Amino acid sequence: MRDFSADHRWLSINTATVRMSRGVEAPLTDIIEDCARRQIRAISPWRAQVAACGLETISRLVKAHGLELSGYCRGGMFPAADAQGLADAREDNRRAVDEACELGAACLVLVVGSLPGALEGKAVHKDMALARNQVRDGIAQLLEYAKKARMPLAIEPLHPMYAADRACINTLEQALDVCEELDPAPSDAHRASQQAALGVAVDVYHVWWDPKLRAQVQRAGKRRLLAFHVCDWLTPTVDLLNDRGMMGDGVIDIPRIRGWVEAQGFAGYCEAEIFSAGNWWQRERAEVLDTCIQRHRSAV
């Protein structure tokens, strides 16, 4: 297991973590400059943040600083109430792949979606099996496109508390079932050792509770472990979406989980992704980034 205590070379900042500074939405350009100034070598930006500054601007800035993208957030949201909705999602996901390629991202992270309308509080149906079928079909179609573009797709299983509205893939086991169905491991020994075209993003916040986590991390193996995200689970958690904790402030045994992931050969960035409306988004960006660096060294 890598020693993180001496530096932060393997820290990546998911830009949602510093989406706001003192409660005000911050431009991605400023976020990137502040990361580069701290010798942070990688980020994982969100599409809306990129779009707000312009893809070309961000692409130039990322390259100027030699920044890597540990991932691009995010594709997915496949289910829809009708054929037009499904087609729109397909088109939008292809654009996400194109953008991820332009930015040189390591993978496109997929938050797969669930019951149509549920995010707006008005689910049009309750059929999780249907949503899951639409997700599988959506990933299958996107995978063809992404393979040609050589952009790996990383399914991110979300915590079961998001099953209704954000993602109907809720365990690592379930995500890997989809990976194996749509992108079977090649029998050829050489290709079988390469990174998979379809893998997973393991975010400790979503999976830490799972009694099968270790076994499923082993099942994923280096090939399918495309991204590793960290934050912490607070007790109490006062908001289902925006009350994630800074690494070390909660109950997740992050080093233990990182140990499992690295035992498979994962050697990429650890991406700090903290949605925190009541705390970190209210602070100065500099403080948040400095804290991420410090906690990366002491608590990850």
Next chain:
Amino acid sequence: MRDFSADHRWLSINTATVRMSRGVEAPLTDIIEDCARRQIRAISPWRAQVAACGLETISRLVKAHGLELSGYCRGGMFPAADAQGLADAREDNRRAVDEACELGAACLVLVVGSLPGALEGKAVHKDMALARNQVRDGIAQLLEYAKKARMPLAIEPLHPMYAADRACINTLEQALDVCEELDPAPSDAHRASQQAALGVAVDVYHVWWDPKLRAQVQRAGKRRLLAFHVCDWLTPTVDLLNDRGMMGDGVIDIPRIRGWVEAQGFAGYCEAEIFSAGNWWQRERAEVLDTCIQRHRSAV
């Protein structure tokens, strides 16, 4: 699958649902009278509510009305920070078994506990494997006692969002793994058809999201399906603990899940268990009970 549309003979009221009337804590005696008045045939009371009125008083009242107890809430909370804490939990759980016997409950529901101190926001450690071992050992000890008392124990897997503080058993699969380890199915065909001494309480709120739910319900079979609880998952859910929905107001396909449970031969009560600080606890108890009856017929 039973037809619930014509009457509410299979409705049980978990008394947490009407714990408050117009925001004021209600005595269990009043709750029981109001249930009996509506020909509700079963309840599932909480220990604190029973204790507040006195066990003998409640026992007499339950018998006077011929009420059944679909379960007794609850034993569990096995993990502790030290030997004294573990011993205290063991003693308290034996008292819970005794009370359940006195009240003639169908089973004692187990909310197993998790990281010591987490409920108070101060987890003393982050070792889920340790907590899970303490839970297994705690159930094993209690099972010996409960078997002599002929009181079935029902492990209730709680939603993963409660993994830190309330229960480290978070899927039906995990609960059944514990059941099979501690109380293997007898090889004798006659005894193998009887109700198990250790089984599960399936609450749709906790398990509805699980892609393996149907398969695990089948695995449980009639022997281990000791209780079935209903409410609904609201979108958005604004509080992790006390924002459950009335059956029909959320996204859970309750009849589908009930169909899976009844396909195994389950023919017991459907227990309405709705923690709802912002809504139902603010209303008049009569309205809540009448709504439970109506939704039991239309949405369960």
